[in-house]
Amino acid sequence: MRTGKWPDRTMFVLELRASSDQGSILESGRFQKEVVGIEASVKDERRFPEKWAYFGFEGGSNEAAPFPKSAGCLSCHQQHAAVDNTFVQFYPTLLEVATRMRTITR
Numbered sequence: 001m002r003t004g005k006w007p008d009r010t011m012f013v014l015e016l017r018a019s020s021d022q023g024s025i026l027e028s029g030r031f032q033k034e035v036v037g038i039e040a041s042v043k044d045e046r047r048f049p050e051k052w053a054y055f056g057f058e059g060g061s062n063e064a065a066p067f068p069k070s071a072g073c074l075s076c077h078q079q080h081a082a083v084d085n086t087f088v089q090f091y092p093t094l095l096e097v098a099t100r101m102r103t104i105t106r
């Protein structure tokens with residue numbers, strides 16, 4: 001909030017869920033179903049040459065090695081995310097801060 005940047009050692013955990021449009025009283029929109037994946041991104045400037053590394057936790061595992069570059073995580077996040085490899089453009093509360101701090105790169 002003070003700088004518009006993610007400090008070193010920042011971590012994000014993304015919970016991926018299935019969704020459905022059947023089973024609600026609402027006739028439009030979707031609601032969450034079961035967890036289908038847990039992914040993480042970790043910023044560690046000393047540990048990772050590209051600053052960020054990406055992880056996936058399969059089948060309830062609590063350990064993971066970083067994905068190799070060929071997995072495509074890093075390149076998509078580097079090329080398309082608005083602030084320091086993260087998709088701040090899709091989070092209006094963060095986007096307002098990044099706009100004010102001028103930390104948006106794309």
Ligand code: HEC
Nearest residue numbers: 012013014039040041054055056071072073076085086087
């Ligand atoms: C084609 C582009 C693309 C690829 C490839 C991709 N992501 Fe993402 N990722 C996104 C987008 C867009 C978002 C923001 C939407 C959201 O938060 O659901 C996101 C969000 C995330 C987040 C939440 C934090 C953030 O940066 O917004 C994590 C963690 C994440 N991705 C991990 C991964 C991992 C691990 C892989 C590789 C297995 C991966 N991503 C591959 C596009 C991509």
